[in-house]
Amino acid sequence: MNRLRVGLLGCGNVGAGLVALLDEQRAVVAVRTGIELEIARIAVRSTAKDRGLSIDPAVFCTDAADIVSDPEIDIVVEVIGGIEPARSLLRDAIAAGKPVVTANKELLANHGAELFAAADDAGVDLLFEAAVAGAIPLIRPLRESLAAEPVQRIMGIVNGTTNYILTQMSERGANYAEALSEAQSLGYAERDPTADVEGFDAGAKAAILATVAFGAVVVAGDVYHEGISRITLDDIEMARRLGYAVKAVAVAERTAGGNGEGPEVAVRVHPAMVPVQHPLASVRDSFNAVFIQGGAVGELMFYGRGAGGRPTAGAVLGDLVDAAVNLTSGGPGRIGRLVPARIRSIDDLRSEYYIGLEVADRPGVLASVADVFGRHGVSIRSMEQHGLGDDAQLVFITHECRERDLQATLRDLRGLEAVHEVGNVIRVIGHENPHQ
Ligand code: NDP
Ligand code: HSE
Numbered sequence: 197m198n199r200l201r202v203g204l205l206g207c208g209n210v211g212a213g214l215v216a217l218l219d220e221q222r223a224v225v226a227v228r229t230g231i232e233l234e235i236a237r238i239a240v241r242s243t244a245k246d247r248g249l250s251i252d253p254a255v256f257c258t259d260a261a262d263i264v265s266d267p268e269i270d271i272v273v274e275v276i277g278g279i280e281p282a283r284s285l286l287r288d289a290i291a292a293g294k295p296v297v298t299a300n301k302e303l304l305a306n307h308g309a310e311l312f313a314a315a316d317d318a319g320v321d322l323l324f325e326a327a328v329a330g331a332i333p334l335i336r337p338l339r340e341s342l343a344a345e346p347v348q349r350i351m352g353i354v355n356g357t358t359n360y361i362l363t364q365m366s367e368r369g370a371n372y373a374e375a376l377s378e379a380q381s382l383g384y385a386e387r388d389p390t391a392d393v394e395g396f397d398a399g400a401k402a403a404i405l406a407t408v409a410f411g412a413v414v415v416a417g418d419v420y421h422e423g424i425s426r427i428t429l430d431d432i433e434m435a436r437r438l439g440y441a442v443k444a445v446a447v448a449e450r451t452a453g454g455n456g457e458g459p460e461v462a463v464r465v466h467p468a469m470v471p472v473q474h475p476l477a478s479v480r481d482s483f484n485a486v487f488i489q490g491g492a493v494g495e496l497m498f499y500g501r502g503a504g505g506r507p508t509a510g511a512v513l514g515d516l517v518d519a520a521v522n523l524t525s526g527g528p529g530r531i532g533r534l535v536p537a538r539i540r541s542i543d544d545l546r547s548e549y550y551i552g553l554e555v556a557d558r559p560g561v562l563a564s565v566a567d568v569f570g571r572h573g574v575s576i577r578s579m580e581q582h583g584l585g586d587d588a589q590l591v592f593i594t595h596e597c598r599e600r601d602l603q604a605t606l607r608d609l610r611g612l613e614a615v616h617e618v619g620n621v622i623r624v625i626g627h628e629n630p631h632q
Contacts, residue, residue: 197226198524201236202516203269205260205285206276209383210299210326211238212247213509214273214516219250221513231520237263239276264289271519273512274298277387283307290314290322295519295528299326299512302391305400305416308407312531321528323515328401329354329484331507332500333514338408338488339531345490347409349449352486353479354401356503357384357392358424358444363480366432366441372425384482384503395421398446398465406448409488412458412537414448420542422466431620434552434591438580440469441477442622451540458535462545469550469624476625543600548577548626550593552619553609557581557588561614565590568612572605573597593624 204211215235218225226232235251239260243253257263264272264285272289274296276282282303289296290311298304304311304327315322325335329352338347353359357379364375376393379385384392391397399419406414424444435442445468453460470477475497479485484502489495501507522528555561562579569576575595582589594602602621609615 198231199234200231200270200520200523201234201268203263203266203272204235204238205263205272205274205282207238207240207247207249207256208275209505210275210508210512211273212249213505214275214512215249215251217506217509217513218516225517229517229521231517231524233516233520237266237269239263260285261288264294265292270294270523271516272296273516274300275512276300277302279303279306283311286311286322287314290318290320293318293320295321295323295523297321297323297512297515297519299324299508301327301397301400301404302416305403308404308415309413309534312534315528316530319528321519321522322531323519323529324404325515326508326511328404329486329498330356330500330502330504331510332484332486332498332502333511334405334486334498335408337498338405339529342409342488342490342493343532345493347450347488347490349447349489350405350409350486351445351447352498353443353476353484354446354486354502355392355398355444356482356484356501357386357389358398359479359484359502360384360482361393362424362427362432362442362444365427365429366436369429371429372427379482382482383505393425394423395444395465398444402446402448402463402465405446406461406463406537407534408531409448410450410459410461410537411532411534412461413534414461414463414537414539418463418537418539420464420466424467426620427467428620431552431622435469435550435622438469438550438591438593439472440624441472443468443470443476443479445470445476445625453538453540455538458537460538460540462540462542464542464545467622469622471625474625543598543603545599546596547599548594548596548624549602550591550622550624551606553590553592553615554617554619555588555590556614556616557585558614562590564612564614565609568608569594569605572601572608574601574605596626
């Protein structure tokens, strides 16, 4: 029996979940792999906190760097989050020849290329299954099973907090702040939940997915993102009446402008109206779901818990076992050579849009509004009027059009005397292909 000593950096939602899960599964792991994993040291901010774990209090300390440099530690697991000190700690662990496992999407979406290269040079594992979509096996299928697949598009729900909030708002009319606070207490949200609700967390995950799927360097700053904080109960109700659910989606796709050096890709995160019959519309609470569209395999769908300490710990433990097996057999996995990516601007992308306008209810208004759409080449698929007099609202759904034309339309609509307000504009996932 090989015995490996694990240094755990961070013991919050995910770290504590890992300690408890490994306690339950240690014997099974040992039988299957011949390796006994021991969490030998744990770094936290406060050693005084009661974490409800049955582990020797002497393993806790506040000096993560000391754990990384400890020659008795074989594998490092980082679940602190954020850029620093996580980045330096992982770099030092890799430089010391230790395999590392992390759930840190923010770090990988900003400094992944540097860390992947360091791990490749050092010949050690850098595993990060838990960084995208929590418990769902997604990175390993992309890295291994789909390594030779010409992946065209990845689309899905990759943030559990926002999916939980939107579910609670649409199913029981919960207000936004109340639903966010529940998501925080359930351990779904990031330390600063702005990362979730403004789309940074999903953007980081989309960048990582694009990097792994397209073999090209895509960073958080390449991702266009809009959050859900401006979505109201009225938007959700209007979407329902029109046959849609409001979801926060992430899309990473290969576009037509690649060159010999690397692919052109478009990566974005935004709220979207999803037809109720679309599989994503029924993904509730903290669950995530991701479609991968390949050139040969066709459509694949991955579904499961996208957040929460214990589900995420499941993905971390899977990586830890993999790293342990690779360490004892001397064969680390590699991400492979990454090429530069060209990023297509959001202005050039096409979508259908939902637009709500508060207008004066009098003759000629609809004609003047329709004229603005027409001048910018934006074709209207459907239109409804709700309310009368001062409360009149016009609701449009467009055919697919270019983002820059839509933005020009909105600018001109705001300039019309009869338009009191341009409300939320939400992209619409089309009916034509149920997975797009
Ligand atoms: P928490 O905030 O619950 O836990 C963070 C832990 O790190 C705490 O134990 C904290 O110590 C410790 N810590 C913070 N700073 C330091 C430091 N400088 N040195 C040592 N320890 C430190 O975060 P989560 O467990 O929720 O998330 C951890 C990582 O996992 C993040 O990268 C997150 O994005 C990712 N992730 C989280 C998921 C989730 O559902 N929660 C899902 C998927 C990924 P103390 O307890 O003393 O404050
Ligand atoms: N805060 C993240 C979410 C955790 O809500 O999805 C999982 O990455």
